[in-house]
Amino acid sequence: MRKIGRFFLSKVLPAVTLGFFVLLMNSGTFFKHYGVADPVPPYFQRLPTLIIQGKWQEAAENVDKLEAAWRQVVRRLQFSEERDEINNFRHSLARLKGYVAAGETGGALAALNELAETWVDLGR
Amino acid sequence: MNEAAVVFVRGIIAFFILLIFARLLGKQQVSELTFFDYILGITIGSIAATLTTDLSSRAWPHWVGLATWTAAVWFLQWVSLRSRAVAKYINGEPVILIMNGQIMEKNLKKMRYTLDDLLIQLRHRGIFDLKEVEFALLETTGQLSVLKKSQYAPVTPHDLKIPTKYKGLSTELIYDGKVIDINLKRFNLDRAWLEQQLKAQGIQSPREVFLALLNTEGELYVNRYQDQGQPVTDLSDYENIS
Numbered sequence: 001m002r003k004i005g006r007f008f009l010s011k012v013l014p015a016v017t018l019g020f021f022v023l024l025m026n027s028g029t030f031f032k033h034y035g036v037a038d039p040v041p042p043y044f045q046r047l048p049t050l051i052i053q054g055k056w057q058e059a060a061e062n063v064d065k066l067e068a069a070w071r072q073v074v075r076r077l078q079f080s081e082e083r084d085e086i087n088n089f090r091h092s093l094a095r096l097k098g099y100v101a102a103g104e105t106g107g108a109l110a111a112l113n114e115l116a117e118t119w120v121d122l123g124r
Numbered sequence: 125m126n127e128a129a130v131v132f133v134r135g136i137i138a139f140f141i142l143l144i145f146a147r148l149l150g151k152q153q154v155s156e157l158t159f160f161d162y163i164l165g166i167t168i169g170s171i172a173a174t175l176t177t178d179l180s181s182r183a184w185p186h187w188v189g190l191a192t193w194t195a196a197v198w199f200l201q202w203v204s205l206r207s208r209a210v211a212k213y214i215n216g217e218p219v220i221l222i223m224n225g226q227i228m229e230k231n232l233k234k235m236r237y238t239l240d241d242l243l244i245q246l247r248h249r250g251i252f253d254l255k256e257v258e259f260a261l262l263e264t265t266g267q268l269s270v271l272k273k274s275q276y277a278p279v280t281p282h283d284l285k286i287p288t289k290y291k292g293l294s295t296e297l298i299y300d301g302k303v304i305d306i307n308l309k310r311f312n313l314d315r316a317w318l319e320q321q322l323k324a325q326g327i328q329s330p331r332e333v334f335l336a337l338l339n340t341e342g343e344l345y346v347n348r349y350q351d352q353g354q355p356v357t358d359l360s361d362y363e364n365i366s
Contacts, residue, residue, distance in 0.1 A: 014144045021137045025184040078126065079133050083179035
């Protein structure tokens, strides 16, 4: 019994701890896609159409929803991802909001592409 | 992003990873470390610190760095254990600084060891007269090992042909007021025997005892929580400093 206890403490527990930490540090790729009520990627397909068609009201609503979705997902991504990438996403989102409010197609599309690129880079 | 929370979580990760990796690398004492081991330790610690506080990069690459350095150290240890030649190549060899009472100046220079360093190390070993020294070796850990001339070596019972009893390791029977039954069992003793021994020393319960050790001659050393009214000698001389 003592041997089993010692084996558990000296081998199993450290191995499980290491495994858990490795998973936690790489959890970004998983949390980006799974277990989210409102996933982020569909907005990258929906928004360009709305921006090109000049449906600014609808686009603004979608950007707000995208921001809410991002806020949810970032809580879980923050432990495994770079601070700069998270901040980049936040800044691009703010820029997108501004362009959509001003009804500027070129700027809005550029900011949206930037967002999509940052999203792809997260967890890499 | 809550930076404080992220640093906290990363800190926990780094702390336990460092603990596990340090255990994996063994139990070398700091004083036994070579200069290279010392630098390795600093590097591994530095990577762990970066893992905790450098939020501009992901935790994972830092972990990979930490694991790589640990694996490299572990590999060197493993190879050193299997090959004496490799061990010597990696850790170096002891160097003679004093031979037959003569200082080896060339070796001193080679080791970038000054005469003052040598004399300081000798004084640390209680040697103030160089003529007492037969051999002095600079170990790979940077420590000086000294062999005194036979006429200056301390006399041992063996020299005087005095018979001695076997002396081994003492065993803890009570630690912090708690009886360690497994150690009692090892010597075919029980709590009744222990309590009887304690009573003979005027102790009513093991809970009064901070530490009880049984030596290989069967004698019990007991240290109580209450130091029997003896006032502790105050070594401080703050009051006398003007």
